[in-house]
Amino acid sequence: MTSLLPVLLVAADFTVGSATALSGQKATGYIVVSPGVDAAASIPVIVVNGARPGPVLALVAGSHGTEYASILALQKLAQAADPAELSGTLIIVPLINVPSFAQKVPHLNPVDGKNMNRFYPGRPDGTQTERVSWAIAKQVVEKSDYLIDLHGGDLDENLRRYSYWATTGNETQDAASRAMVLAFGLDHIIMQDFRTPVTPGGAVTITRFAAGLGKPCVTAEAGHAGISDADDVNSLIQGCWNVARHLKMLSGPVSPVEHPLWLSRVSIVTSELDGVFYPLVGPEAYVSQDMEIGYVTDYFGKKVWEATSPIAGVVLYIGAVPSLKKGDTIAHIGEIGK
Numbered sequence: 001m002t003s004l005l006p007v008l009l010v011a012a013d014f015t016v017g018s019a020t021a022l023s024g025q026k027a028t029g030y031i032v033v034s035p036g037v038d039a040a041a042s043i044p045v046i047v048v049n050g051a052r053p054g055p056v057l058a059l060v061a062g063s064h065g066t067e068y069a070s071i072l073a074l075q076k077l078a079q080a081a082d083p084a085e086l087s088g089t090l091i092i093v094p095l096i097n098v099p100s101f102a103q104k105v106p107h108l109n110p111v112d113g114k115n116m117n118r119f120y121p122g123r124p125d126g127t128q129t130e131r132v133s134w135a136i137a138k139q140v141v142e143k144s145d146y147l148i149d150l151h152g153g154d155l156d157e158n159l160r161r162y163s164y165w166a167t168t169g170n171e172t173q174d175a176a177s178r179a180m181v182l183a184f185g186l187d188h189i190i191m192q193d194f195r196t197p198v199t200p201g202g203a204v205t206i207t208r209f210a211a212g213l214g215k216p217c218v219t220a221e222a223g224h225a226g227i228s229d230a231d232d233v234n235s236l237i238q239g240c241w242n243v244a245r246h247l248k249m250l251s252g253p254v255s256p257v258e259h260p261l262w263l264s265r266v267s268i269v270t271s272e273l274d275g276v277f278y279p280l281v282g283p284e285a286y287v288s289q290d291m292e293i294g295y296v297t298d299y300f301g302k303k304v305w306e307a308t309s310p311i312a313g314v315v316l317y318i319g320a321v322p323s324l325k326k327g328d329t330i331a332h333i334g335e336i337g338k
């Protein structure tokens with residue numbers, strides 16, 4: 001039956017979880033995940049529904065709940081966002097892993113011991129990390145056109161700011177992601193390869209999942225070791241605004257990075273034994289192959305192992321605390337690409 005109602009020239013409401021924002025408005029709410037084999041979860045979400053139509057940009061952080069600069073950045077951005085100035089919609093999720101934040105547990109969700117950025121698209125019947133990932137996949141990633149995932153150095157990581165650009169093999173999508181990462185504004189960019197096949201049914205990061213759905217995306221990292229420097233927080237906020245301007249969701253000029261340092265491969269240095277870690281270089285240091293970047297002592301203070309760089313490159317992050325056990329990550333070294 002044909003409706004006889006007049007067509008109204010207004011943009012539609014936009015709902016994520018319990019947050020419904022009318023056109024030109026901002027709303028807060030929760031993505032509620034029911035209890036299953038373990039506890040229920042409530043993930044805070046802010047929807048900024050612009051006064052004019054445009055793309056949907058998802059901004060997420062806090063899958064690692066003690067990477068504080070990234071979480072504070074999205075809280076501040078959500079407070080500042082003005083729907084009257086926006087074309088399109090922002091879905092902002094500042095803290096995916098609430099138990100990690102609340103209990104100050106780095107890297108993992110303490111409810112089930114899983115990394116909350118490794119299990120996308122998740123499962124509706126899995127443990128909490130998998131159920132939360134499923135909810136974010138359905139309600140945030142699938143509803144968006146573009147995605148930015150924010151991270152930083154965790155409680156035990158000393159990190160310099162950088163972002164990631166991933167190749168999928170789809171030229172149009174890759175060009176869109178490349179333009180986003182240059183607009184974001186961090187000048188160290190790690191190149192990832194998403195062309196390698198994922199194991200059927202295999203779990204991936206949120207950006208790899210989003211890229212698999214054809215959505216251009218960027219990951220960016222700033223902050224370190226539990227500290228939330230204003231420069232780090234602001235770099236992430238400005239990066240998100242820069243991308244929104246690049247996507248014509250906001251007016252104003254964009255100044256893409258002109259001479260980024262492309263990093264083609266990241267080598268991970270892990271500890272071969274338990275002990276006490278002493279770094280000898282900081283983030284952003286240029287190191288040569290086999291150069292000593294830190295050492296480990298036993299609990300009496302006697303030097304028992306030298307950590308060396310497997311490649312020549314740039315230190316992206318290095319251990320920030322003395323605690324160390326066998327298998328822990330000591331450093332990420334980026335190889336300079338072209």
Ligand SMILES: [Zn+2]
Binds near residue numbers: 063
């Ligand atoms: Zn992280």
